[in-house]
Amino acid sequence: MSFALRSSQARTSKEDGFALRSSQARTSGRRYFCGIELAHPIVNGSGTFDAIAARRAFGDALLDEFPFAAFVSKTVTLAPRRGNPPPRLWELGAGMINSIGLPNKGLDRFLAEDLPALAELPVPLIVNVMGSAPEEVATLVAAFAEREEVAALELNVSCPNVKTGLLMGADPGETAGLLDAVRPRTAKPLIVKLTPNCASPAAVAAAAEQHGADAVSLINTLRGMAMHPRRPGEPWLGGGTGGVSGPAVRAIALAQVREVRERVRIPIVGMGGVQTGGHASDLLDAGADLVGVGTESFRDPRAGARIAAELQQITANSGVIHDAPEPTRPRVAQGD
Amino acid sequence: MSATAALSAAAVAGGRRSDARTLAPFGRRRLAVVGRRAYGAYLVLSLADPDGPAPDPGQFAMLAAAERWGGGADERPFLPRAFSVARRHADGTLDFVLEEVGSGTERLAELDAGDEIWLLGPLGRGFTPPSGAPARRPVLVGGGVGIAPLMIWQDAMGASPPPPAASAGASPAAASPRVLLGFRDAAHAEGAALLRDAQVATDDGSVGHHGLVTDLLAAELACEAGFEVYACGPEPMLEAVRALCAAHDVPAQLALEAGMACGYGACFGCVVPTRDGYVRLCVDGPVLDAAALEVIS
Numbered sequence: 001m002s003f004a005l006r007s008s009q010a011r012t013s014k015e016d017g018f019a020l021r022s023s024q025a026r027t028s029g030r031r032y033f034c035g036i037e038l039a040h041p042i043v044n045g046s047g048t049f050d051a052i053a054a055r056r057a058f059g060d061a062l063l064d065e066f067p068f069a070a071f072v073s074k075t076v077t078l079a080p081r082r083g084n085p086p087p088r089l090w091e092l093g094a095g096m097i098n099s100i101g102l103p104n105k106g107l108d109r110f111l112a113e114d115l116p117a118l119a120e121l122p123v124p125l126i127v128n129v130m131g132s133a134p135e136e137v138a139t140l141v142a143a144f145a146e147r148e149e150v151a152a153l154e155l156n157v158s159c160p161n162v163k164t165g166l167l168m169g170a171d172p173g174e175t176a177g178l179l180d181a182v183r184p185r186t187a188k189p190l191i192v193k194l195t196p197n198c199a200s201p202a203a204v205a206a207a208a209e210q211h212g213a214d215a216v217s218l219i220n221t222l223r224g225m226a227m228h229p230r231r232p233g234e235p236w237l238g239g240g241t242g243g244v245s246g247p248a249v250r251a252i253a254l255a256q257v258r259e260v261r262e263r264v265r266i267p268i269v270g271m272g273g274v275q276t277g278g279h280a281s282d283l284l285d286a287g288a289d290l291v292g293v294g295t296e297s298f299r300d301p302r303a304g305a306r307i308a309a310e311l312q313q314i315t316a317n318s319g320v321i322h323d324a325p326e327p328t329r330p331r332v333a334q335g336d
Numbered sequence: 337m338s339a340t341a342a343l344s345a346a347a348v349a350g351g352r353r354s355d356a357r358t359l360a361p362f363g364r365r366r367l368a369v370v371g372r373r374a375y376g377a378y379l380v381l382s383l384a385d386p387d388g389p390a391p392d393p394g395q396f397a398m399l400a401a402a403e404r405w406g407g408g409a410d411e412r413p414f415l416p417r418a419f420s421v422a423r424r425h426a427d428g429t430l431d432f433v434l435e436e437v438g439s440g441t442e443r444l445a446e447l448d449a450g451d452e453i454w455l456l457g458p459l460g461r462g463f464t465p466p467s468g469a470p471a472r473r474p475v476l477v478g479g480g481v482g483i484a485p486l487m488i489w490q491d492a493m494g495a496s497p498p499p500p501a502a503s504a505g506a507s508p509a510a511a512s513p514r515v516l517l518g519f520r521d522a523a524h525a526e527g528a529a530l531l532r533d534a535q536v537a538t539d540d541g542s543v544g545h546h547g548l549v550t551d552l553l554a555a556e557l558a559c560e561a562g563f564e565v566y567a568c569g570p571e572p573m574l575e576a577v578r579a580l581c582a583a584h585d586v587p588a589q590l591a592l593e594a595g596m597a598c599g600y601g602a603c604f605g606c607v608v609p610t611r612d613g614y615v616r617l618c619v620d621g622p623v624l625d626a627a628a629l630e631v632i633s
Contacts (some may be wrong), residue, residue, distance in 0.1 A: 053619045056355065057459055061362040074604075082613060089595050092417050094406070096597060100604045103614065113364025136549035246414065298598035299400070299416060301456065302363035 032315030034189035065305030080106035086239035095246020134181035145186035172207035179211035186296030217269035261287025277310025376526025394462025478568020518549025
């Protein structure tokens with residue numbers, strides 16, 4: 001089924017919807033996501049790949065072999081943020097905990113310094129933004145609304161390191177209010193990054209859809225902590241708690257993507273512990289349209305490209321089509 | 337010579353702490369272990385990397401065993417580990433110095449010739465040549481496993497054309513670096529054999545000076561001016577080096593360490609505070625000018 005059908009027609013039943021989705025979802029090649037043409041379904045999770053720093057380390061080879069079909073920026077806030085005090089990392093048996101705290105240079109310097117550099121990437125750019133109140137997020141969204149370098153915006157309502165993010169993304173009413181403030185400010189696709197640290201991510205996703213979100217992405221990290229190995233009773237991380245990611249959260253991601261898919265029709269970017277094409281295929285089968293890779297990129301900067309190739313092999317072997325058909329009616333974002 | 341080329345490249349790049357660096361091939365590469373040799377408490381692992389670029393002295397690499405990395409007894413290690421490149425041989429063999437201190441180094445220490453390692457690198461920014469005209473005399477100060485980046489730096493200096501011996505005002509000794517190393521005990525002090533002409537201090541007095549390596553540095557700085565210090569070691573040692581050099585108005589380049597997940601700027605986990613705020617050691621270091629740092633803790 002084409003993307004246009006999925007996004008413009010109401011489903012007759014949950015079961016129908018699920019079946020409809022999986023035929024496109026199992027394709028591994030070219031596709032349309034919110035009207036954006038992508039070469040394959042693998043993107044990065046926000047905050048897990050700094051393309052500017054990576055270009056300093058690897059040079060232009062990064063551009064020649066860019067591992068993702070779209071690049072999602074680290075979270076941008078209105079004011080600069082220093083981030084959390086170190087230590088910021090703790091290794092787990094099957095993943096890690098991070099307490100980074102969204103360090104970034106703030107909107108003005110991002111626009112002046114980072115956006116031109118990110119525009120040089122060979123893939124569409126999705127900018128992730130976060131604010132402490134709906135009006136602040138609306139200001140950020142409006143600042144990117146007219147920038148042609150930006151293909152879509154992702155709203156961080158889910159970072160467990162920041163109290164405000166947790167609040168806005170943890171409650172359907174809060175999320176609805178956020179969308180009501182932000183939706184009129186841009187025609188660009190809006191992706192809501194859901195938090196797993198709440199009672200019902202699916203209910204939040206449904207609220208986001210009803211209030212104009214074009215897509216949702218999940219899961220963000222799960223809140224966790226590690227005790228200091230030498231100071232009894234003290235946390236190891238400078239931020240106290242952090243976000244758990246990596247293989248440890250893969251099963252949770254799969255369940256939540258499935259649950260959200262049963263509640264919404266809009267596209268889903270599924271992520272959480274993806275290390276192989278098989279893991280990506282599982283998320284697509286659970287209802288995701290794209291798959292995000294995060295922690296695995298820390299172990300191997302080319303992980304995204306490897307996973308995309310593995311996924312392509314899996315779909316080739318299973319006999320489903322490689323490239324999704326072009327939508328008969330290109331997606332037009334809602335709004336003004 | 338590759339080490340000379342690296343040194344020249346750094347010199348040509350001009351400004352101190354410029355962004356110049358030897359780039360890493362994009363993606364990790366699977367390399368064979370070709371050597372394993374113990375030096376007391378330390379192990380030198382040698383990897384064949386004939387097609388890899390010659391690292392700048394002070395650059396590092398992320399290492400992970402190709403097999404059984406993840407899922408061990410305590411389920412670690414999961415992430416790769418950062419190691420300074422300690423030496424590059426003419427055939428491209430890379431040496432790394434490790435000490436078994438945790439799950440990652442214990443797993444790497446099990447490896448022997450024929451085993452394989454994933455390597456990403458070289459990464460980060462290394463040392464820059466001594467400043468001044470004539471150039472300041474380098475002093476290399478190492479503590480424990482922090483000797484590793486000083487090895488390749490000493491190699492690079494040795495490979496540089498020696499100053500004209502007969503010319504006035506510059507004796508051959510003027511360019512050769514002083515090497516001061518500190519270790520816990522005799523077993524660790526065996527690592528001093530990895531550098532040439534090292535003066536050693538041990539905490540327990542079993543070898544060399546009974547005390548801290550910074551005692552040796554303080555003595556050097558007290559009796560001669562015109563040094564530039566290159567140091568790598570535990571944080572208390574680096575802080576002592578920083579404070580000493582600041583007091584004597586001597587420039588110092590410090591190779592720092594922090595836990596890092598990725599090594600190429602993605603995770604933002606390896607930050608250290610500087611006068612300009614937090615910087616990521618993996619892309620803005622691991623070598624930082626001491627003047628950019630406040631108290632190291």
